[in-house]
Amino acid sequence: MKRGGSISIWFFIGISLLVDGLLILGAGVYQFFNPPPQEVVLFRLHAGVWWGALLAVIGAVYCIHYAPGKGRS
Amino acid sequence: MTLLSVLASAPRLVHLSTVDLVIIVFYFALVLAIGFYLKGQANTGEDFFMAGREMTAWIAGLSFLSANLGSLELMGWAGASYQYGILAAHWYWIGAIPAMLFLALVMMPFYYISKTHSVPGYLKLRFGEPSRALSSVSFAFMTVLMSGINMYSMALVLKIVLGWNINFSILISSVTVAIYVALGGLRSAIFNEVLQFILIWAGALLIPILGLIEAGGWSGLKARIATNASAEYTHLWSTLGKFNDNPMGIHWTGIVFGLGAIISMGYWTTDFLVVQRVLSAKDLRAAKMAPIIGAGFKMLVPFIVILPGLLGLALLPIKLVGETQAIATGGHSYNEVLPLMLARYCGPGLLGLGITALIAGFMSGMAGNVSAFTTVWTYDIYRALIKKDASDQHYVSMGRWSTVVGVAISIGTAYLVMDFKSIMDYVQALFSFFIAPLFATVLLGMLWKRATPAGGFWGLLAGTASSVGMWAWVKMDPMALRYVALSPYARDMAENMYRALWSCLICAFITVAVSLVTRPKADAELKGLVYGVTEIPAEGFVSTWHRPWFWATVVGAIFVVLNIIFW
Numbered sequence: 001m002k003r004g005g006s007i008s009i010w011f012f013i014g015i016s017l018l019v020d021g022l023l024i025l026g027a028g029v030y031q032f033f034n035p036p037p038q039e040v041v042l043f044r045l046h047a048g049v050w051w052g053a054l055l056a057v058i059g060a061v062y063c064i065h066y067a068p069g070k071g072r073s
Numbered sequence: 074m075t076l077l078s079v080l081a082s083a084p085r086l087v088h089l090s091t092v093d094l095v096i097i098v099f100y101f102a103l104v105l106a107i108g109f110y111l112k113g114q115a116n117t118g119e120d121f122f123m124a125g126r127e128m129t130a131w132i133a134g135l136s137f138l139s140a141n142l143g144s145l146e147l148m149g150w151a152g153a154s155y156q157y158g159i160l161a162a163h164w165y166w167i168g169a170i171p172a173m174l175f176l177a178l179v180m181m182p183f184y185y186i187s188k189t190h191s192v193p194g195y196l197k198l199r200f201g202e203p204s205r206a207l208s209s210v211s212f213a214f215m216t217v218l219m220s221g222i223n224m225y226s227m228a229l230v231l232k233i234v235l236g237w238n239i240n241f242s243i244l245i246s247s248v249t250v251a252i253y254v255a256l257g258g259l260r261s262a263i264f265n266e267v268l269q270f271i272l273i274w275a276g277a278l279l280i281p282i283l284g285l286i287e288a289g290g291w292s293g294l295k296a297r298i299a300t301n302a303s304a305e306y307t308h309l310w311s312t313l314g315k316f317n318d319n320p321m322g323i324h325w326t327g328i329v330f331g332l333g334a335i336i337s338m339g340y341w342t343t344d345f346l347v348v349q350r351v352l353s354a355k356d357l358r359a360a361k362m363a364p365i366i367g368a369g370f371k372m373l374v375p376f377i378v379i380l381p382g383l384l385g386l387a388l389l390p391i392k393l394v395g396e397t398q399a400i401a402t403g404g405h406s407y408n409e410v411l412p413l414m415l416a417r418y419c420g421p422g423l424l425g426l427g428i429t430a431l432i433a434g435f436m437s438g439m440a441g442n443v444s445a446f447t448t449v450w451t452y453d454i455y456r457a458l459i460k461k462d463a464s465d466q467h468y469v470s471m472g473r474w475s476t477v478v479g480v481a482i483s484i485g486t487a488y489l490v491m492d493f494k495s496i497m498d499y500v501q502a503l504f505s506f507f508i509a510p511l512f513a514t515v516l517l518g519m520l521w522k523r524a525t526p527a528g529g530f531w532g533l534l535a536g537t538a539s540s541v542g543m544w545a546w547v548k549m550d551p552m553a554l555r556y557v558a559l560s561p562y563a564r565d566m567a568e569n570m571y572r573a574l575w576s577c578l579i580c581a582f583i584t585v586a587v588s589l590v591t592r593p594k595a596d597a598e599l600k601g602l603v604y605g606v607t608e609i610p611a612e613g614f615v616s617t618w619h620r621p622w623f624w625a626t627v628v629g630a631i632f633v634v635l636n637i638i639f640w
Contacts, residue, residue, distance in 0.1 A: 009264045009268070016272065020096055024422035027421040036420070040417065047279055047423060048421070052422060055275055
């Protein structure tokens, strides 16, 4: 939803998922190579890596698809 | 010793890393940026209070649901599912889906065609000024109280989970909400609610996924719950034949008639907090589709709220207890099950996103209350009773200021509820006081053209007064429970359901009785407001895939299947 030349809400959501996803992915990769002394349950699944990557990909798709100036709402 | 002083000395559940804090700070920065960005698009009353009435069905629908998905909702119902088992899912399924579909297909046309700004505004058109005054004042009172409860519950979460100072949490979060709603009005609230909805899912979805992996799937989860508690905890309907056969102490009539037919119908169809989001839709078809889209997602919410509670019951090595016992023993209460599960599975980054989800839930709930309060205060109290002929700019300015004042009052009520023992009890009590009778008034107003202004007003007043009276009666004499809730074994939840049912029936009875002896409005005055004298605009030539009734049927069928699967 946007008006005139304004920015779509989906673009804001894309930014949010992309930034959060990259931060989570980075933290997950770091923990993959440097396991903490106190691991969370199911640490072996490295949820941070795949969940962060998934969020980043979805966020990137939204950012590109709803980028300002592309005329989508 | 107050709850607050005890919690102040309690150890925190989790420790945040730098990346977690960056995620949380980024979230606050983004919601403020959206508010500042939208400031330029909230210049007229229609823009500020109704978001220009140009939202798509998807945005209105997600916002409609998100405004209801406050932190109290997330934490409270996760705790309730640990305590009562899958019965808590009734509040998401029979306690929401039929009502949302009813709003979409039956009531939305009248709200939308009448071009009202609010539910009290509809009552003004249908029943006159006294009914609007009564409902707007009671709604404004309920809204700031609910906003305060939401604010306090979030601050409590941050205190328990992170060890943050309660005053700091209340101040930072409420100021953020005040800024972005005051700047961008309803449009800003809606945009942020959609963002918050996505973040809630992104932050909370990992818990059930990892929990089910650890438990060995649904069958493994049921087996563990049968060992740790009882097999009854995973049945939705089969234990509701008698009050004392299930953990909630409720009978199926309370769930079906109290929750499904009254409380949820009242909340989802007449609570302006949620209805306002749908009124912002760009056309009637979008306004009808929005609650249906909301219902589709509402059916999925138990996956991130109820399931974590059940997983906590199955997997946590500690036994959670009631709030009072937790304070006395230094243990963990039911309401902490969601953060406990978060801490169980989520490392750095994921933990920050999970906490952001809880904060987002709080903000969406609070912004919903504040923006609804602002509209009702400005249009239904200030403009109707105090200053009738001011300019549109004046009302926009009043809207911005009332946002700030509404948040300030909410902060006051947040400190007020700190002394309440059971927050959920008061929330349900508020709904039964103001929402249950309102449903009967609005429904009769929409569907029965013989209902008169006097009938509407006296029915609403009698319903509200009787609900408060029943609540006070049981507080003074607990034995009265056997009359109000039909059984001495009934517990708080059951009492709330039955009180809502009686107050709604009393409201309906008085409305009908008074209407039959007073003069009705002429048909011409009821055009656009009442079934039978209103021509509903055709949806035009659209495919089956775009028709609201088609998607309502799909959602309704899935709702039936879910209830059978978990019977």
